[in-house]
Amino acid sequence: MPAYDDLLSFQRVTEALAQVAGRTGWDQEAMMPRGAARQRSEEMAALEEVLHARRTDPRLGDWLEEAHAKDDVADANLREMRRSYARNQKVPARLAAELARVTSLAQGIWAEAREAEDAGAFRPVLAEVVRLRREEAAHLAEGGDPYDALMQDYEPGGSADAMAEMFGTMRPRLVALREAALAAPPAPRLTGHFPKEAQLQLAREIAERFGYDFARGRLDLAVHPFSSGSGLDVRITTRVDEAEPFGCLYSTIHEVGHACYEQNVAADHLLTPIGKGVSMGVHESQSRSYENQIGRSEPFCGWLYGRMRDLFGEIGVASERDFYRAVNAVRSGYIRTEADELHYNLHVMLRFDLERALMRGELEVDDLEEAWNARFEADFGVAVDKPSNGFMQDVHWSIGLFGYFPTYSLGNLYAGCLMAAARAELPGLDDALAQGDPSQATGWMRDRLQVHGALRTPAETIRHATGAAPSAAPLLDYLDAKFTDLAK
Template sequence: MSGPTPYAELTAHLRGIAALDQVSGLLMWDQETQMPIKGAAQRAEQNAAVASARHALAGAPALADWIAELASADLDPAAAVNVAEAARIHRRATRLPVTLAADLARVTAEAFSVWQMARAAGTYADFAPILGRIVALKRAEAACLAESGQSAYDALLADFEPGMTSEELALIFGRLRPGLTSLRERIAESGWSMPRFVGGFGKAGQVALARRLGDVFGYDWDAGRLDLATHPSSSGSNGDVRITTRVNEGDPRECVYSTVHELGHALYEQGLDPEQAMLPAGMAASMGVHESQSRLFENQLGRSRAFCEWLVLALGAQFGATGVDMPESLYAAVNAVETGFIRTEADEVHYNLHVMLRFDLERALVAGDLEVGDLEMAWNDRFLADFGLEVPAPRLGVLQDVHWSAGLFGYFPTYSLGNIYSAELHVALGRAVPDLDELLAIGELRPAIDWLRENIHRKGRLLAPRALIAEACGHEPTEAALLEYLERKYGALYRL
């Protein structure tokens, strides 16, 4: 009797690796939403144990044997992706010492609670020592993983956006910045002010509205849940996709658009090909593509004039008078351009400028051109230069994001790539669904989601990130569509 084929053994092994990745995600979700503060030390050891077990599977000699046996096999596209990704996973694992992988998992689990407390206390010095440990470990990781001629930062970036380089990102940002700063200046000079929300917006009401948004955007509640956290996030895949949001009782925009943003991530994960569940071919193409889904939901759809027809009624039903009780006034309020400190609350004109700041600082940290002890001053100086404001407290500056405490160096630029991709996808979606605005106005998102399912979600990693977007849009993505969209939208809003 013949045994399992090499491909069957390889895919079973890959699913084991994916299962441990999912366990890590659940541990992080629990730490952000449920875990008592005194559990941090135990959680650090749990994370280290999972990371060690994952490293053993990823670096197993048997995986290399199956890959070699399948090198000349006639494979379908999904199987070919799974074998190629298995080779990448194995190569990176064998270059990375297990002790380093475990140390990174341990220290980032410790760092989350330290970051939370430092953020609440408003003291960067409380967070700097553990951030210094993370940066040292990430530099060591990059040194192990870098290919010949590849920079340390690019070695880390490859985990989030395969095929992208920091050099290309710098060129993209260099082309984006003039258009963004010009638009910002013209808006500031226009003299137009936008209406504001008035009144109180209780936590229970905002959570109820967030759940209603989940219904409208097609979130499968049998495969997910919604919780509150310090920093909104989405985690999991397929049948278990969890989102978090946060509440500001003086302004419902934060909860509404954090929720819609995370729903974009969640719908992507719930829409992946179930036949390839827990295999690389059935995973998201990249974080840039992932962010394209969240930014499309949040901005082009969720902040559209059409969707405000539905949203103004939902807000009124939940809270009564809000100060922006007509679709036109709500549309203006949710698209107000204001120079602020917080990236996740930034308008579309300022958002990418926030990302550029983080990209430059974290690239300098990884390269050793900036040390952790100087990071707060470097952040504040750069923010003053870019935004014209002095940062009054670390929670509004260097401590606002969770990413560096989690060791996610190389993640930030994918937000801007997501904005670029989402602008291209919005144009293509408008061609495919000609009555999109009419549907948004009544809270009907199914045709849009069906198009995304077919053109993005179900395709997983069958194509490289930019090739996937190019196939959906009919051309290579560039920043031109994003700049055109922003000029058109904000030119009309501010009578430019």
């Protein structure tokens, strides 16, 4: 198979350059000095130009035509390369470079404007990002739905209709559970001071307990927690609030879920198209399983309560059960990343509807803040008080991620399927979690799902791991049991 070998050699260099581009993004968030933004946007554009040239190299078309798969690995690599090649052929190089330049710039403007609560300073560059992404979506969709076209970058096989159906199934049960939870006595809150260094020490310890390998990664601070990289260099970030330790700890567990997926892909697949997570939805299934289904479970909370008492002394809650209730408090808050498991998907639904409208040209950036605020008050019963609690809270839109948000809910759905299957096979799981040991569950995820990377499509990846097609039922049953118990 000389064509396949040529293709894979060429692709290996592209994948290596993509890792460099990803790490340059990490650097921008975690390390870059503030005054470097203008130069950095040229650097990112240069990398994007090189990557785009490689991804649209005419030789790829010839090789892809000639290449034949000798096994399932080659078959999957060809599937990924064909999808990527077809996608990139459709987008003009000028547009790809412009998108890279503008989103890099917009991210910096977003961060400063958000800090200053200055929506007006963010709006013009966001309008530019939206204009460019609409243009790209038109190229990709070739007459079809622009939102569906953009979704393929994050969830191959996903569609706005499928997402709308998923949300339609979820919404009534989530709303009912939320109402019951809000009617119950409020959960206790932690009190006290949680020094930054101690939080980071605990975050590092928990990251290791969940299987994160620091020999192939590192944990740093950034405005927005994220995981970056594949294979031998997978880095995570977190943030610290000295009055509120759960943000740091559960963000870390969340990013560890993403990072373990990337670290645990079989070494044979390093720097090949399948040597990484297959989609954002499957990725999110890992982060949400780690964060919520394991990290916010009653037995693990029991262990964490003891560990936090050791580290921080009195923390304002008097029992493991109260701590568990504090960790899983249901409140109508502004911030998606701080939302409880019931509100989280309502946050996503709001963004899904708004960004779909933006991409379809049914909503303009000038009207976005008002639309957000109206919808938020309708869904959450609270008025948005400032942009950083509203439409400027997430980095996503500033960097052009439209079509990405629904993968968070899809990830919750997948997590429900995966953890139901894992629990059925791991009767000792809760006893181990009560000792602060999540390795049975994380090992199950590693062996059933993570090692395979992008060998199978997203839906097939879940089916291979669980033995059944994905559905919302396990997630909704899990939420029902957990939050009905908590509302007692």
